[in-house]
Every structure is written in C-alpha cells, then in structure tokens.
Amino acid sequence: MEILLEATDIFDLDISRKIEENMILVGDQLEKEPEYQLTVSFHVGLLDDARMDDIDVKISEREKNETKKDRINNLLRFQLTSIDNSLSQHGFNISYMSIRGEFLEAQNIIRVQLEKQETTHNSHDTKRKSKSPMKIRSIMPSLPYIQDVTGKFASKRLNEIYSEIRTAIHDKKILSEALEIDSTEDENILFQAFVKQYHGLWLNTRENEKALFEKLYGKIERALDNRIELMQASDKNES
Numbered sequence: 014m015e016i017l018l019e020a021t022d023i024f025d026l027d028i029s030r031k032i033e034e035n036m037i038l039v040g041d042q043l044e045k046e047p048e049y050q051l052t053v054s055f056h057v058g059l060l061d062d063a064r065m066d067d068i069d070v071k072i073s074e075r076e077k078n079e080t081k082k083d084r085i086n087n088l089l090r091f092q093l094t095s096i097d098n099s100l101s102q103h104g105f106n107i108s109y110m111s112i113r114g115e116f117l118e119a120q121n122i123i124r125v126q127l128e129k130q131e132t133t134h135n136s137h138d139t140k141r142k143s144k145s146p147m148k149i150r151s152i153m154p155s156l157p158y159i160q161d162v163t164g165k166f167a168s169k170r171l172n173e174i175y176s177e178i179r180t181a182i183h184d185k186k187i188l189s190e191a192l193e194i195d196s197t198e199d200e201n202i203l204f205q206a207f208v209k210q211y212h213g214l215w216l217n218t219r220e221n222e223k224a225l226f227e228k229l230y231g232k233i234e235r236a237l238d239n240r241i242e243l244m245q246a247s248d249k250n251e252s
Contacts, residue, residue: 014039018123023055023088023114024064025123029095032125036100047129048108053096054124057114057155060085089152097148113153167212174214175207182233190236191229 016035021028032053059065068084070091077083093112100107108130117124153159182188185203189196192206214225 014127016125016127018125020121021123022121023059023092023123024062024068026070026091026095028053028092028123029099031123032096033099033103035125036105036127037103048106050109050128050130051096051100051107051111052126052128053093053110053112054115054117054126054156055112056117056120056122057157058116058120060114060154085154086152089154093150093152097150107148109149109151111151111153113151113156115156171208171212171214172204174211175204178207178229178233184240187233187236187240190239191232193232 018031068088069078071087089112185198186196194206211225
C-alpha cells in the first residue's frame with residue numbers, strides 16, 4: 014500500500030499526525046495483528062535546503078546539533094520516532110521502519126509505503142513478542158548515494174574476479190564459448206557478458222557464490238575440452 018502526502022516535506026514536524034490520519038482512513042484495508050514494514054521517503058534534494066542550517070530537533074539533549082550531518086540525522090530520527098510512536102498508539106505493529114531521501118516527483122511530497130511482512134514465530138518468539146516486539150529502524154539520508162557507492166563496490170569486485178579469470182584463461186575464444194556468446198576478441202563484450210551472467214558473485218552467500226563459480230568453471234572446462242577435441246581432430250586430418 015502506498016500513501017502520498019502532498020503540500021508537505023521532511024521539515025514538516027507534523028508529518029507523524031498526517032501519516033496517522035491517512036492510516037486510520039485506510040484502516041479497514043489493514044490488519045493490525047500482522048507485522049508491517051514502513052518506508053517513508055522524502056525528496057533527497059531537501060538535504061541541501063537552507064532550512065537544514067536552522068533546524069534544531071533532538072530526541073535527547075545528549076545529541077549534538079553542530080554540523081549539517083548532525084542536523085540531518087537528528088531530523089530524520091525525530092520524524093521516524095514520532096511516526097513510530099503515533100502508529101503504535103493506534104495498534105499498528107510496525108516491525109521495520111525506514112526513512113530515506115530519494116528523487117521523488119516533487120519536493121513537496123512525502124511517500125509512505127506499507128508492506129505486510131511474512132513472519133513465522135516459534136514459542137520463544139511468541140513469549141518475547143508478548144513482552145516487547147522487536148523493532149528495526151533505518152535512517153538513509155540519501156538512497157541514490159548509497160546505491161552509487163554499492164554500484165562502485167560491485168563494479169570493483171566484479172572487475173577483480175574477471176581479471177582473475179582472464180589471468181587463467183588467455184584465449185578469448187574459449188571464454189566466449191564459456192559465456193555462451195558469439196566468439197569475440199572484444200574485451201568489453203566479454204566483460205559485459207560475464208557481469209550479466211555472474212553479477213551475483215560480488216555479494217552473495219558462500220553457498221551461492223560456490224554454486225556460481227562451479228557453474229562458470231564447468232563451462233570453462235567444457236570449452237577447453239571442445240578446443241582440445243578440435244585440435245586433435247585437426248591434427249588427425251593433417252596426418
């Protein structure tokens with residue numbers, strides 16, 4: 014479910030009430046017992062708004078409010094805490110909450126996304142839940158920045174893996190066959206084919222990484238075997 018708040022932005026300290034009112038309006042579409050994931054998005058361009066220099070909201074007096082980074086984190090933490098408190102009072106079970114800056118359609122809107130979580134509880138979970146439900150909060154001032162950093166890290170890791178493969182396999186025709194593309198001497202085409210098929214190698218579980226490597230190495234071995242067979246057949250014909 015998605016709720017769009019108009020004529021407001023991240024500096025509006027009344028966001029929690031507005032979200033609460035909208036949640037109540039659609040309350041008949043929601044079940045209060047299941048756990049939900051709530052994502053609140055604001056326009057990332059507002060991080061550079063002049064109002065950020067003057068904003069002063071803190072959850073506790075111990076928090077600093079000296080730098081721009083302090084003010085951004087304090088504002089987002091304040092908004093997320095206010096939203097959590099407001100919805101909890103109405104019985105909504107939000108297990109995961111996040112607030113993040115994105116490139117929305119306009120700066121004067123807030124987008125709220127609510128998704129029901131599929132959860133399974135054992136007896137220990139049930140006892141813990143009856144006392145105090147576990148909540149996770151996430152603050153992400155700039156999602157585009159995080160995605161850019163992640164993309165750069167992924168690119169670096171995939172380049173490293175590809176370089177290791179090229180060190181072991183010098184013949185581009187063999188690698189082309191292993192990647193199941195038309196034979197090419199173009200390094201860029203080879204790399205793009207590798208990334209398309211094995212992009213999961215940059216960040217994966219050990220089991221999945223092993224499976225992907227085994228798949229790749231199996232194809233390389235078959236390509237090498239095919240090359241050896243062709244060479245042997247060629248030698249026989251010449252003799």
